Amino acid sequence: MEEDQTAPDAGPALVANEAHGETTTATHAAEEEAGGMPQLNPDFFGNLIFWLIVTLVAIFLILTRVALPRIGATLATRRGTIGSDLAAAETLRTQARDAQAAYDKALADARAEASRIGAQARAEIQAQLDAELAQADARIDAKAAQSAQALRQIEAEAAGSVEAVARDAARAIVEALGGHPDPAAVDAAVARTVRG
Amino acid sequence: MEEEAAQAAEGGLSFEPLEVFNLRPLFGHGEVHWYTITNATLWMAIAVLAIFALFVIGTARRSVVPSRSQSIAELIHDFTYKMVEDVAGHEGVKYFPYILTLFLFILFVNVLGLIPTSFAPTSHVAVTAVMALAVFITVTVIGFVKNGAAFLGLFWVKESPLILRPIIAVIEVISYFVRPVSHSIRLAGNVMAGHAVMQVFAAFAAIALIAPLSILAIAAIYGLEVLVAAIQAYVFTILTCVYLKDALHPGH
Numbered sequence: 001m002e003e004d005q006t007a008p009d010a011g012p013a014l015v016a017n018e019a020h021g022e023t024t025t026a027t028h029a030a031e032e033e034a035g036g037m038p039q040l041n042p043d044f045f046g047n048l049i050f051w052l053i054v055t056l057v058a059i060f061l062i063l064t065r066v067a068l069p070r071i072g073a074t075l076a077t078r079r080g081t082i083g084s085d086l087a088a089a090e091t092l093r094t095q096a097r098d099a100q101a102a103y104d105k106a107l108a109d110a111r112a113e114a115s116r117i118g119a120q121a122r123a124e125i126q127a128q129l130d131a132e133l134a135q136a137d138a139r140i141d142a143k144a145a146q147s148a149q150a151l152r153q154i155e156a157e158a159a160g161s162v163e164a165v166a167r168d169a170a171r172a173i174v175e176a177l178g179g180h181p182d183p184a185a186v187d188a189a190v191a192r193t194v195r196g
Numbered sequence: 197m198e199e200e201a202a203q204a205a206e207g208g209l210s211f212e213p214l215e216v217f218n219l220r221p222l223f224g225h226g227e228v229h230w231y232t233i234t235n236a237t238l239w240m241a242i243a244v245l246a247i248f249a250l251f252v253i254g255t256a257r258r259s260v261v262p263s264r265s266q267s268i269a270e271l272i273h274d275f276t277y278k279m280v281e282d283v284a285g286h287e288g289v290k291y292f293p294y295i296l297t298l299f300l301f302i303l304f305v306n307v308l309g310l311i312p313t314s315f316a317p318t319s320h321v322a323v324t325a326v327m328a329l330a331v332f333i334t335v336t337v338i339g340f341v342k343n344g345a346a347f348l349g350l351f352w353v354k355e356s357p358l359i360l361r362p363i364i365a366v367i368e369v370i371s372y373f374v375r376p377v378s379h380s381i382r383l384a385g386n387v388m389a390g391h392a393v394m395q396v397f398a399a400f401a402a403i404a405l406i407a408p409l410s411i412l413a414i415a416a417i418y419g420l421e422v423l424v425a426a427i428q429a430y431v432f433t434i435l436t437c438v439y440l441k442d443a444l445h446p447g448h
Contacts, residue, residue, distance in 0.1 A: 039217060044320070047219060047228050048219070050230045050231065052240065052322075053326070056298075059244055062247060063297055064293050066251070067273075071269065074259075077258070081260050
């Protein structure tokens with residue numbers, strides 16, 4: 001309010017002060033001056049002190065009746081909630097650790113079982129394979145012996161045939177040369193030659 | 197009187213600052229009686245409403261995860277509680293509601309007083325002196341009730357040499373009785389000075405030539421005053437705690 005009155009003539013007032021000096025200032029001051037600092041005006045003390053006490057009592061009642069119990073309760077609740085949440089988290093962590101351990105154990109067991117089954121299967125297959133191999137060997141040996149016998153027979157037959165052919169050939173050669181072959185002598189000679 | 201006024205009003209503008217500290221009846225004109233509803237009453241009532249809004253309405257939901265207003269209220273609560281506990285010790289916690297009342301009153305009145313055209317009751321020594329005296333008397337009574345005659349040990353410093361003790365006792369007694377004076381003048385002086393300086397700059401802002409400079413200065417000083425408003429509330433409160441500590445645990 002005061003500013004509105006002073007603002008328009010503040011500029012001129014300053015100029016006037018510079019021009020006319022102290023007298024203008026004094027009158028200007030005297031116009032508005034009511035009696036020094038309001039802080040030192042005893043008329044105001046009673047009013048300020050009365051309303052201060054009313055205000056402080058009001059604030060005190062607001063705090064002690066409503067605000068402080070409520071904030072205290074809220075803080076306690078929060079502390080409780082945080083505490084129980086932490087406890088729950090701790091429990092969950094232990095459970096998770098147990099589950100992890102159980103899982104690891106199950107995994108290890110499964111691995112061991114798998115390798116055991118694998119080894120067993122391998123052994124069975126090996127045994128089966130060995131048996132089959134032995135059987136096959138036996139069959140092959142039998143076949144080989146049979147073949148060898150057949151071969152020997154064929155050889156013997158062939159050897160017989162060679163002697164007969166050689167005998168016939170030797171008789172024919174002796175006859176062709178004009179002789180009279182003695183069958184026994186020719187046979188003996190051929191036999192001697194063939195058997196070497 | 198005339199001369200004094202002339203001296204005070206050197207620039208023709210500078211006594212105007214004191215106008216903002218005047219008490220005016222809110223309704224009608226006339227004398228200010230002790231019961232009159234004045235601008236001081238209004239701004240104290242606004243402070244009460246603001247405290248009510250923050251501490252009652254703001255905390256109404258009692259959330260475990262606090263809203264903004266609730267966390268501000270809790271922050272102020274915890275801050276003051278910790279201050280009382282740290283400075284005055286566990287026994288001082290009993291007086292926490294009284295100390296929080298003082299802190300909130302000074303903080304809110306200081307900050308609300310910074311709103312242009314408002315009124316700052318803490319700029320009046322009458323207001324701060326009542327609070328400082330209340331603290332002084334309460335603390336002295338607590339000191340004697342809790343410790344009896346041993347409370348006088350506050351003035352009889354056992355650690356100092358015997359010859360010096362009477363002299364130190366005199367100094368201690370004087371400093372003890374000066375406490376309420378410095379306690380109250382510090383707050384009122386800081387608030388009043390800040391407001392007066394801003395009023396001076398505001399008056400100069402009417403002069404076109406220096407208006408930009410003075411407006412800049414007002415902005416700067418306003419920022420400073422926001423700081424001062426909070427710091428002075430803190431200083432008043434922590435000194436209260438220190439005095440309380442002296443009463444609860446006399447001896448240095």
